Amino acid sequence: MKTIRFIPLILVFVITGCTKMGMMHESSMGMMHESSLYERLGGKPAIDAVVEDFVNRLGxxxxxxxxxxxxxxxxxxIPNxxxxxxxxxxxGTGGPCxxxxxxxxNAHVGLSITSHEFDLTVEDLVTTLDKFKVPA
Ligand code: HEM
Structure with missing residues (x-):
């Protein structure tokens, strides 16, 4: 159950493969700007699509x-x-939400989620990320 405390962090690490990738793009003012992970993931529509597939897969x-x-x-x-x-x-990835x-x-208390079940959940997430070709 201890790992549950770190799951938002773990999720971000899983999605990125690692932390800051240092990807840059040029703004309309011609200045270099480091994209947030949120932007690099494709914004809210891409996150919604991944979440949709992942939660259905987990269920x-x-x-x-x-x-x-x-x-x-x-x-x-489930929509909630x-x-x-x-x-x-x-x-968590720098978006506006x-x-x-x-x-x-509190969300997971009383569910008795084991480490093995947590690992299976991460596997499901990785399968979803591969399906959507989310790069490292
Ligand atoms: C990376 C790990 C995880 C993250 C980021 C995560 C995130 C969340 C979030 C945001 C909620 C909604 C909280 C709310 O409605 O207030 C939730 C609920 C829930 N999660 Fe997770 N979760 C993770 C792992 C797991 C695992 C491993 C399981 C079980 C195998 C699980 C089962 C559930 C269930 C059953 C609920 C519904 C709880 C309720 O509404 O009473 N989650 N989770």
Whole structure:
């Protein structure tokens, strides 16, 4: 459960492959400007598409047999979960969004998520990122 505290950070690392890539582009004023990760990912539409695919993949992952997770997913609004996750990634990568959901500890408390289940979730995310050809 300790790892849950670090998951926003882990997610950003997974998406980037590493931190700052130092990619630059020229602004209309002719000045060099370092793109935010949010811009390099393709902005909110790209993040929304990745979140859509990832959450659907996770929800359908039969390797994850955690009954508490399944019951919670069945009880909540999945569009709401997707909206919160997309805003979390948007805000965490330098985008204009505000995250309005619970902190990671409170969102996942009582779900008894194991390290193995966490690893499977990361695998699902990597599969999604590969599908969308998100580069390192
Ligand atoms: C990189 C790791 C993860 C991130 C960034 C993340 C992020 C989030 C966010 C933003 C929410 C919505 C919070 C809210 O509605 O207030 C959420 C909810 C949830 N997450 Fe995660 N999560 C991660 C890992 C996991 C894992 C490993 C599982 C289970 C295998 C999981 C299962 C759930 C469930 C069931 C909910 C719904 C909780 C509820 O609404 O009561 N998450 N997560």
């Amino acid at each position: 359908g992952d039969t390797r994850i047999k955690n009954e508490k997770v399944k019951a919670r997913l069945a009880a909540i609004s 979960l997707k909206m919160h996750l997309a805003n979390l990634i948007c805000a 505000k995250y309005g959901g619970r902190d990671m500890k």
